[in-house]
Amino acid sequence: MTEHRKSARIFPHIVLWISIVIIIFPLYFVFVASTRTSAEILSAPMPLFPGTHLIENYSKALLDGAKNLGASALTMMKNSFIMAMGISVGKIVVSLLAAFAIVFFDFRGRKFCFWAIFITLMLPVEVRIMPTYKVISDLGLLNSYAGLILPMIVSATAVFLFRQFFLSVPREIAEASQIDGASSMQFFGSILLPMTRTPIASMFVIQFIYGWNQYLWPLLITTKQEYYTLLIGINRMLSGADVQIEWQIAMATVLLAMIPPVIVVIVMQKQFVAGMTDTEK
Amino acid sequence: MSKQYEFKTKGLPYLLVLPQMVIVFIFFFWPSAQAIWQSFFLQDPFGGRIIFVGFENYLKLFQDPDYWASFTVSVAFAVAVSLSSMAIALFLAVQTNKKIRLGSFYKTMLIWPYAVATMVAGVLWLFMFNPNVGVIAWVLKYKLGVEWNHLLKSNQAFLLLTLAASWKQISYNFVFFLAGLQSVPAALIEAAAIDGASPVKRFWKIIFPLLSPTTFYLMVMNLVYGFFETFPIVHQVTAGGPGKSTQILVYKVWRDGVINLDLGGSSAQSVVLMIMVIGLTIIQFRFIERKVTY
Numbered sequence: 001m002t003e004h005r006k007s008a009r010i011f012p013h014i015v016l017w018i019s020i021v022i023i024i025f026p027l028y029f030v031f032v033a034s035t036r037t038s039a040e041i042l043s044a045p046m047p048l049f050p051g052t053h054l055i056e057n058y059s060k061a062l063l064d065g066a067k068n069l070g071a072s073a074l075t076m077m078k079n080s081f082i083m084a085m086g087i088s089v090g091k092i093v094v095s096l097l098a099a100f101a102i103v104f105f106d107f108r109g110r111k112f113c114f115w116a117i118f119i120t121l122m123l124p125v126e127v128r129i130m131p132t133y134k135v136i137s138d139l140g141l142l143n144s145y146a147g148l149i150l151p152m153i154v155s156a157t158a159v160f161l162f163r164q165f166f167l168s169v170p171r172e173i174a175e176a177s178q179i180d181g182a183s184s185m186q187f188f189g190s191i192l193l194p195m196t197r198t199p200i201a202s203m204f205v206i207q208f209i210y211g212w213n214q215y216l217w218p219l220l221i222t223t224k225q226e227y228y229t230l231l232i233g234i235n236r237m238l239s240g241a242d243v244q245i246e247w248q249i250a251m252a253t254v255l256l257a258m259i260p261p262v263i264v265v266i267v268m269q270k271q272f273v274a275g276m277t278d279t280e281k
Numbered sequence: 282m283s284k285q286y287e288f289k290t291k292g293l294p295y296l297l298v299l300p301q302m303v304i305v306f307i308f309f310f311w312p313s314a315q316a317i318w319q320s321f322f323l324q325d326p327f328g329g330r331i332i333f334v335g336f337e338n339y340l341k342l343f344q345d346p347d348y349w350a351s352f353t354v355s356v357a358f359a360v361a362v363s364l365s366s367m368a369i370a371l372f373l374a375v376q377t378n379k380k381i382r383l384g385s386f387y388k389t390m391l392i393w394p395y396a397v398a399t400m401v402a403g404v405l406w407l408f409m410f411n412p413n414v415g416v417i418a419w420v421l422k423y424k425l426g427v428e429w430n431h432l433l434k435s436n437q438a439f440l441l442l443t444l445a446a447s448w449k450q451i452s453y454n455f456v457f458f459l460a461g462l463q464s465v466p467a468a469l470i471e472a473a474a475i476d477g478a479s480p481v482k483r484f485w486k487i488i489f490p491l492l493s494p495t496t497f498y499l500m501v502m503n504l505v506y507g508f509f510e511t512f513p514i515v516h517q518v519t520a521g522g523p524g525k526s527t528q529i530l531v532y533k534v535w536r537d538g539v540i541n542l543d544l545g546g547s548s549a550q551s552v553v554l555m556i557m558v559i560g561l562t563i564i565q566f567r568f569i570e571r572k573v574t575y
Contacts, residue, residue: 008480012376013383019373020390023448026405029416033408045419094300101297106287113298120309122562126509126531127554130538130547131315132308139307151308154301171286184288213398215513220539231400235517238404242413254404261396266389273392276453277460 027258034058034252041247053248061252066237070225073233073253079148080212080229080257086149087211088204091158095203096196099162100188104174121156125217133220143224152217158203161278165199166192202275205268209261230257313555319548338549347525348533348550355529358442359507366447367499370454371492375484377455378462388459395452400513406445407518431519435526438519442527445518446511453506454499461495462488501565508557530554 033041036051065072101107102114125132132151141147169192177187193200218229228236230253237250265272288294320338322331342348377387394402409417412430421427431438465488473483489496512531515521521528521536528536534554538547 009381012379012381015376016373016387016391019369020387023391023394023451026409026448029409030405041414045416046414048416094304097297098301101294104288105290105294105297107294110294113302116305116310117301120305122559123309123313123555124509124558126512127534127558128312128316128551129535130544130551131312131319133539134315135307135312150304154304154309159301174288175286178286178288184290184293187288209396213396213400215398215400215516216535219516231398231513234404235400238407238517242411247408247414251408254401258397258401261398262393265393265396269389269392272395273456273460276456 030251030254033247034255036248038246038248042243057248057252058256061249061256065233065253066246066249069228069233069236071228071233073230073256075226076228076230076233076253077256077260079145079227080231081260082145083148083214083218083229084208084211086145087152087214088207090149090153091155091207092200092203094153095155095158096162096193096200099159099166100192102159103163103166104184117154117156117159120154125151129216129220136221142221143227145227147221148214148218148227148229152211152214155207158207161199161203161275162196164278165196169195198271198274199278201268201271202278205264205272206275208264212261316548316551316555319544320552322545324544334545338545339553342546342549342553347528350525351528351530351533354439354527355508355531358439358446358511358527358529359504361443362446362450362507362511363500363503365443366450367454367496367503369447370451371458371496373451374455374458374462375488377459391455392452394449395456397449398513399446399449399510400517402449403442403445403514403517406441406448410441431523433523435523438523438527442511442514442518445514446507450503450506454503457495457499458492461492465491497568498565501561505558505561509554 029046032048032050033046034057035054036047036057037053040047040051061073063072063074065076098113098117102110136142136147136151139147141150173191174187177191178184182190213231214229215231218227218232219235222228222232234250234253234257237253238245321333321335323334323337324331373391377384377391381387397405407415409415410429410431412418412432415429418429421429429437431441469487470483473487478486508529509531511529512535515527515529515532516535519527521532530550531554534547534550537543537550
């Protein structure tokens with residue numbers, strides 16, 4: 001720190017506190033709404049302090065869900081969790097295997113595989129909505145966990161990150177393990193994977209959040225309540241006239257949808273930041 | 282790399298890349314090829330009849346004033362979100378990087394919105410600005426005399442979308458700017474300070490130029506975010522309205538394909554979007570190779 005005047009030292013604190021308050025601001029109203037009754041929220045302006053219906057609203061949201069929705073937050077949380085875990089674990093496994101092959105083996109088509117994976121960066125779901133929908137429907141995967149997960153588990157970012165890490169592993173280790181009689185898969189399982197713990201953890205944080213927060217894809221392929229994820233459920237609860245919406249239940253569900261990924265980011269902040277900034281290089 | 286040790290097992294590498302390749306082909310290449318193929322046909326959504334029409338879907342698209350309106354609002358939205366969230370994030374990263382007390386607390390408090398789904402960010406802001414129940418909408422109306430109704434006024438709808446999308450994106454930019462700032466050598470800054478450069482001058486003459494690779498990378502990523510990843514916010518907050526005034530390109534593809542069942546038109550739009558993503562990706566990689574630095 002090069003500045004020593006008192007004003008220069010206090011300024012950043014003031015600015016940062018103000019920004020933090022502004023950033024948390026929208027969240028506060030959602031929380032207040034989730035502790036109030038529907039009537040209290042509709043009597044504009046809504047009260048600015050939490051009410052007494054917290055337990056009532058959350059238990060209703062978790063066990064029953066909003067009326068006419070047909071899915072409880074508990075079911076939807078389960079679906080979001082299965083989707084997030086499926087996507088993150090699937091991506092990591094598939095990418096580790098592919099990166100291992102691309103870095104440690106010499107085979108025809110290696111370059112081709114690398115570029116084929118690279119090109120997926122340029123084809124996000126958003127730009128090929130209809131045909132992807134048709135593929136999933138032809139395969140009979142509408143309203144299924146496989147349909148929610150499979151198309152999402154290709155990740156150029158994960159392959160790049162693991163490839164980059166594998167390239168930094170000294171080849172002498174691979175050679176030595178061969179001389180000692182270990183097969184290439186034994187090398188992968190008992191030497192390479194334990195070394196890759198840190199990048200795997202980073203990828204997990206990023207991909208778990210990515211999976212949990214998927215919206216367009218589940219919106220396209222889930223029409224049955226038992227496959228609704230939290231975000232789809234919230235969307236359905238909020239469609240309709242303002243007076244008919246059960247705001248207190250919807251807002252409780254919004255908080256339930258936010259808490260798991262936010263906890264993951266806060267607890268694994270170091271891995272998260274490392275993962276984000278490493279994939280850039 | 283060629284002199285490096287490599288495993289010789291035949292067949293095994295193919296088995297290892299197989300799962301990835303199968304998914305890439307079924308869920309990426311095949312649908313993309315379909316989009317290109319379908320963009321040259323007219324299809325009756327109820328029967329199976331398809332007619333080859335050549336570039337007609339594209340011609341119709343480019344002659345459609347709705348499409349150009351959608352294009353313009355997408356560019357305006359992506360630029361507004363990128364500039365505002367990057368400027369705010371850079372400012373906050375500079376403040377956090379001053380080695381102050383509570384530094385890591387501030388960092389956590391500014392990073393967590395990254396974990397919030399884009400759609401949820403939309404709901405958070407929608408709830409404050411809902412014309413009937415929103416607290417901010419109420420304050421605007423009864424205390425400040427501003428009639429807030431983003432369901433009727435398109436400039437308000439645009440503003441609300443920009444607020445929600447930027448709120449979410451600040452944390453992403455903050456992480457990268459902070460990492461960039463931390464890699465600026467302290468000795469350089471101290472030397473400039475000794476030479477009498479003011480903090481403002483030090484920032485613009487030394488720190489900001491050194492950050493240019495990060496800034497450039499973020500510019501591209503933010504434009505991609507603004508163009509493509511903000512579908513959930515638009516879908517939740519305005520549904521493209523009022524009228525079609527906030528119908529960004531991605532939202533239009535979805536509406537024309539899924540709701541209006543215009544396969545040919547939607548596919549032609551998909552192809553145009555693909556070309557845009559490819560363009561942005563190429564620009565990004567060219568510059569990353571050259572590394573925009575001094």
